[in-house]
Amino acid sequence: MPKQILKAYKIRLYPNEEQQIFFAKSFGCTRFIWNRMLSDKIDHYNEHKTELKNTPAQYKKEFEWLKEVDSLALANVQQNLRAAYSTFFKSGFGFPKFKKKGQRDSYTTNNQKGTVAVTNNTVKLPKIGHINAKFPNKINGLIKSATISKTPSGKYYASLLVETVVEVLPKTGSNIGLDLGLTDFIVLSDGTKVANPKFLSKLQDRLTREQKILAKRTAVAKADQRKLSDSRNYQKQKIKVAKVYEKITNTRKDFLHKLSFNLIKNHDVIAVEDLNIKGMVKNKKLAKAISDSSWSTFTTMLNYKAEWYGKALIKVDRWYPSSKTCSGCGHLLTKAELPLQVRSWSCPSCQQKNDRDINASINILNEGLKLATLKTVGATGLA
Numbered sequence: 001m002p003k004q005i006l007k008a009y010k011i012r013l014y015p016n017e018e019q020q021i022f023f024a025k026s027f028g029c030t031r032f033i034w035n036r037m038l039s040d041k042i043d044h045y046n047e048h049k050t051e052l053k054n055t056p057a058q059y060k061k062e063f064e065w066l067k068e069v070d071s072l073a074l075a076n077v078q079q080n081l082r083a084a085y086s087t088f089f090k091s092g093f094g095f096p097k098f099k100k101k102g103q104r105d106s107y108t109t110n111n112q113k114g115t116v117a118v119t120n121n122t123v124k125l126p127k128i129g130h131i132n133a134k135f136p137n138k139i140n141g142l143i144k145s146a147t148i149s150k151t152p153s154g155k156y157y158a159s160l161l162v163e164t165v166v167e168v169l170p171k172t173g174s175n176i177g178l179d180l181g182l183t184d185f186i187v188l189s190d191g192t193k194v195a196n197p198k199f200l201s202k203l204q205d206r207l208t209r210e211q212k213i214l215a216k217r218t219a220v221a222k223a224d225q226r227k228l229s230d231s232r233n234y235q236k237q238k239i240k241v242a243k244v245y246e247k248i249t250n251t252r253k254d255f256l257h258k259l260s261f262n263l264i265k266n267h268d269v270i271a272v273e274d275l276n277i278k279g280m281v282k283n284k285k286l287a288k289a290i291s292d293s294s295w296s297t298f299t300t301m302l303n304y305k306a307e308w309y310g311k312a313l314i315k316v317d318r319w320y321p322s323s324k325t326c327s328g329c330g331h332l333l334t335k336a337e338l339p340l341q342v343r344s345w346s347c348p349s350c351q352q353k354n355d356r357d358i359n360a361s362i363n364i365l366n367e368g369l370k371l372a373t374l375k376t377v378g379a380t381g382l383a
């Protein structure tokens with residue numbers, strides 16, 4: 001059964017010099033208009049205690065160069081700023097921040113009847129035309145918007161949001177629970193342990209090495225009383241660090257995409273623990289393992305892929321004692337009986353041998369299936 005979805009495609013761009021200048025201008029103008037509108041809003045609020053409803057058009061008279069860039073890019077800034085404000089007013093935290101040059105340089109434009117389009121080897125954008133590009137996948141469907149960005153190592157990307165169609169995957173009759181492992185990335189209720197890929201830890205070692213060199217070059221520049229922006233060795237090394245970092249991010253994402261797709265393809269119900277990552281990262285011992293393994297990115301992927309492909313992702317309450325409960329008989333250990341370093345235990349009640357992580361993932365699956373049944377019964381009851 002086909003299903004309509006919005007999918008983002010990330011495409012590497014190879015702009016020529018003129019196009020690079022246009023992008024730099026666009027990043028600069030969107031950053032300028034964001035910062036200017038934000039500071040005017042703050043000033044207005046301090047004076048009048050009401051929100052200033054400003055628009056990019058109001059600034060075009062005073063700053064004529066704003067007309068040189070895509071006006072939709074500026075309109076999107078206004079929308080993003082409004083969204084940031086409303087998030088802040090709803091939640092009470094995360095007040096919009098000023099943007100700095102070189103940090104997430106990007107702008108977004110919309111497709112208006114073909115103003116954004118793709119050919120075999122180019123992406124067409126408003127005001128600048130065709131940019132050479134390399135496509136990892138074929139793009140089918142209606143392009144809604146394009147976000148152009150430049151990474152700290154100097155690579156350009158277009159992220160195209162495309163209205164496309166996916167086929168719902170066939171049911172397999174198999175369900176699975178998964179737990180975040182400490183040494184492994186995840187542990188499945190069928191006993192499979194999925195390790196963090198080796199190449200990731202190799203890249204991480206490389207990152208540490210390159211960062212040490214960067215720290216040395218910072219020290220040298222300081223000793224010579226040179227600005228970092230004037231130190232060529234420092235700048236070269238900074239790009240090297242950024243490149244390794246980007247490689248890690250991309251490789252990790254790739255790994256998570258493949259893994260989440262395989263789980264969705266092979267199972268109908270996937271049960272996971274709804275972890276409180278912020279609370280856990282405060283615990284220093286766990287911090288590296290958790291941030292490395294990108295649990296929240298992974299569950300986000302599982303979530304939308306389950307929806308796309310007609311499967312179910314069930315989140316089990318994070319207070320559910322999945323580690324301390326025996327999956328054989330339901331016997332509950334106390335916290336003192338199961339300290340973190342204990343990797344396997346024998347149940348005092350039924351004598352079942354429990355691998356800590358596999359046992360937890362079996363419990364997560366059972367609890368998840370219970371919740372899934374409740375949901376189904378609830379839905380039928382209402383009908």
Ligand SMILES: [Zn+2]
Nearest residue numbers: 326329347350
């Ligand atoms: Zn037991």
